[in-house]
Amino acid sequence: xxxxxxxxxxxxxxxxxxxxxxxxxxxxxxxxxxxxxxxxxxxxxxxxxxxxxxxxxxxxxxxxxxxxxxxxxxxxxxxxxxxxxxxxxxxxxxxxxxxxxxxxxxxxxxxxxxxxxxxxxxxxxxxxxxxxxxxxxxxxxxxxxxxxxxxxxxxxxxxxxxxxxxxxxxxxxxxxxxxxxxxxxxxxxxxxxxxxxxxxxxxxxxxxxxxxxxxxxxxxxxxxxxxxxxxxxxxxxxxxxxxxxxxxxxxxxxxxxxxxxxxxxxxxxxxxxxxxxxxxxxxxxxxxxxxxxxxxxxxxxxxxxxxxxxxxxxxxxxxxxxxxxxxxxxxxxxxxxxxxxxxxxxxxxxxxxxxxxxxxxxxxxxxxxx
Numbered sequence: 001x002x003x004x005x006x007x008x009x010x011x012x013x014x015x016x017x018x019x020x021x022x023x024x025x026x027x028x029x030x031x032x033x034x035x036x037x038x039x040x041x042x043x044x045x046x047x048x049x050x051x052x053x054x055x056x057x058x059x060x061x062x063x064x065x066x067x068x069x070x071x072x073x074x075x076x077x078x079x080x081x082x083x084x085x086x087x088x089x090x091x092x093x094x095x096x097x098x099x100x101x102x103x104x105x106x107x108x109x110x111x112x113x114x115x116x117x118x119x120x121x122x123x124x125x126x127x128x129x130x131x132x133x134x135x136x137x138x139x140x141x142x143x144x145x146x147x148x149x150x151x152x153x154x155x156x157x158x159x160x161x162x163x164x165x166x167x168x169x170x171x172x173x174x175x176x177x178x179x180x181x182x183x184x185x186x187x188x189x190x191x192x193x194x195x196x197x198x199x200x201x202x203x204x205x206x207x208x209x210x211x212x213x214x215x216x217x218x219x220x221x222x223x224x225x226x227x228x229x230x231x232x233x234x235x236x237x238x239x240x241x242x243x244x245x246x247x248x249x250x251x252x253x254x255x256x257x258x259x260x261x262x263x264x265x266x267x268x269x270x271x272x273x274x275x276x277x278x279x280x281x282x283x284x285x286x287x288x289x290x291x292x293x294x295x296x297x298x299x300x301x302x303x304x305x306x307x308x309x310x311x312x313x314x315x316x317x318x319x320x321x322x323x324x325x326x327x328x329x330x331x332x333x334x335x336x337x338x339x340x341x342x343x344x345x346x347x348x349x350x351x352x353x354x355x356x357x358x359x360x361x362x363x364x365x366x367x368x369x370x
Contacts (some may be wrong), residue, residue, distance in 0.1 A: 009045050009047065021247045063092075135166075191216060254279070272294055289307070291308060
């Protein structure tokens with residue numbers, strides 16, 4: 001790995017701010033990457049939604065906004081947020097292709113929007129796109145543009161890489177990692193913990209029901225992403241043995257997770273990675289999870305227990321088994337398989353490879369001898 005200090009543009013969500021408490025795992029991940037790169041001496045500029053933290057060791061590239069006319073706002077077929085999001089990404093890509101063309105060595109795209117992919121060929125610096133999701137329709141359409149897409153790719157898990165195989169071909173895997181100094185081992189306790197965005201696809205209700213059957217009280221935390229779901233399905237389950245802790249900052253969440261006997265991860269969809277699994281293991285808390293998506297790549301027999309989706313009895317048994325596992329083994333699993341340092345080394349190696357390839361491809365060819 002080179003010791004050259006790089007100028008790196010990170011593209012995040014133009015809709016959700018990168019600041020604590022985080023809106024979701026993607027925002028937490030991008031913040032962590034920005035901090036890690038800055039700590040290694042690189043110059044980081046973050047493109048993210050208004051309200052993103054600015055009192056940190058990186059610059060923030062403001063999101064370009066505009067005022068919609070009343071006629072545009074009244075178009076019920078097009079949600080206003082989609083217009084603003086597309087405008088923001090078109091604007092930043094035009095800036096990278098124009099006024100900022102000499103400001104960066106590489107662009108690292110973490111957005112879930114198609115515009116950075118569609119316009120990647122317009123910018124002079126290489127782009128690396130991390131695939132945090134399955135192939136979303138608009139992203140897939142950008143990859144399929146004539147001439148291909150001018151971005152390299154990395155997937156957060158082998159599962160996600162396999163999903164993108166028919167679209168992109170073989171995609172290297174750079175598994176997510178977490179800051180093991182921020183997620184420290186806790187003493188454990190007598191309750192089960194669940195954390196994440198409170199939306200139907202994350203399955204908090206399944207976690208609560210299974211934990212009750214297994215004999216564990218539940219404490220859960222996260223932003224309420226679907227108010228109707230919370231009111232209609234989650235709130236009725238709250239009682240003396242089930243407590244909602246709110247939307248917590250990272251340090252508060254680490255304390256809650258580290259003080260639990262077992263962490264529950266119960267998605268209704270195929271999780272591309274499962275950041276909450278890594279966070280729980282780093283806190284020394286064994287995990288009972290549904291075997292979906294990339295989650296089985298993180299857990300092993302010493303650190304957690306997997307259950308088949310849609311099998312409540314098996315999930316109940318998995319909770320009881322995981323709670324009996326060694327907290328030291330859970331932490332060891334995080335140290336060997338979920339390290340931020342390993343992730344950042346792989347990303348930096350990829351940056352230098354892409355920059356070197358771009359330099360070689362644009363270098364004037366030697367003139368033939370007369």
